[in-house]
């Protein structure tokens with residue numbers, strides 16, 4: 131199954147956090163399917179090399195807004211009157227959450243509540259997708275693949291904030307959206323990689339920075355295992371879920387998105403990455419405690435959405451390496467991405 135061109139044509143989609151890594155790719159993917167994309171971001175992190183300037187052609191209107199400001203959020207949503215909201219804005223980094231827990235809780239919990247509340251106040255919205263994380267589960271590191279009905283947890287502020295976003299989403303669905311729109315779903319995706327990400331304390335952006343700064347990179351947690359996937363596959367899953375959710379309330383609820391065969395160590399990613407783009411690294415010890423093992427079971431998305439990752443582990447690393455190499459050679463970030471999107475959708 132593929133994304134349906136007819137569904138997205140002229141749909142008004144508001145993406146929060148659209149200037150971030152995943153959001154900037156999503157703007158381009160939705161434009162590829164002729165959706166009308168609107169962006170909302172407080173521009174606090176500058177975490178993508180696909181910038182506001184390079185997205186200008188693809189985003190109808192870009193709004194600068196902090197999702198903690200409900201009044202402003204409400205007024206933007208009433209003005210845009212989107213059919214769909216995809217909520218991605220967040221403090222998205224585990225280590226930043228440990229260093230600044232209150233900001234993380236404020237943005238990820240209150241901010242998410244505000245986004246859903248603004249959707250409740252606006253009848254144009256048929257569906258809303260809340261992007262949380264694979265870190266929402268109570269993780270005892272027992273080598274199990276988490277399923278959507280497993281217990282929520284969160285041993286660090288970021289994970290806790292995303293688990294709270296799940297609970298808030300469910301409470302709105304139960305209290306307000308049982309019989310009226312919007313239909314609401316949450317998406318729990320594993321570690322996403324792809325070109326353009328320059329967030330702090332993430333593996334691929336750290337590799338990119340070490341190349342630019344000509345420095346040897348210290349890599350922490352080399353034996354940690356994560357469910358890696360490419361940003362195109364992840365966003366594709368969100369889009370396929372929304373296509374169903376928009377017409378049927380039964381698709382409300384939580385959905386995992388991860389590759390079935392990309393549970394690899396950080397060490398494996400580094401080794402594979404260094405075959406595609408040259409960088410120097412040594413392994414080091416982290417001062418922060420992070421979960422060693424995290425795996426997701428995405429059978430629900432596979433069965434009910436017919437979604438699966440299209441890119442193999444090796445292809446995902448290759449595409450990502452190529453993206454940064456081209457960027458470092460002076461190519462346009464949006465054009466590099468558009469070219470990868472074309473190939474992704476047009477290659478069977």
Ligand SMILES: NC(=O)c1ccc[n+]([C@@H]2O[C@H](COP(=O)([O-])OP(=O)(O)OC[C@H]3O[C@@H](n4cnc5c(N)ncnc54)[C@H](O)[C@@H]3O)[C@@H](O)[C@H]2O)c1
Pocket residue numbers: 146147148149150151152153170171172173174175176177178195196197198217218219220221222223237241261262263264319320321322323329
């Ligand atoms: N990248 C991953 O590997 C990954 C994995 C699982 C879940 N997620 C989740 O997916 C979503 C997108 O991730 P990403 O990697 O693109 O994150 P990102 O940090 O690159 O982007 C987040 C965007 O949100 C904006 N933002 C932050 N605080 C805001 C606020 N108060 N008001 C408005 N905008 C604000 C930032 O400016 C940024 O553009 C996040 O919710 C994240 O938690 C990401």
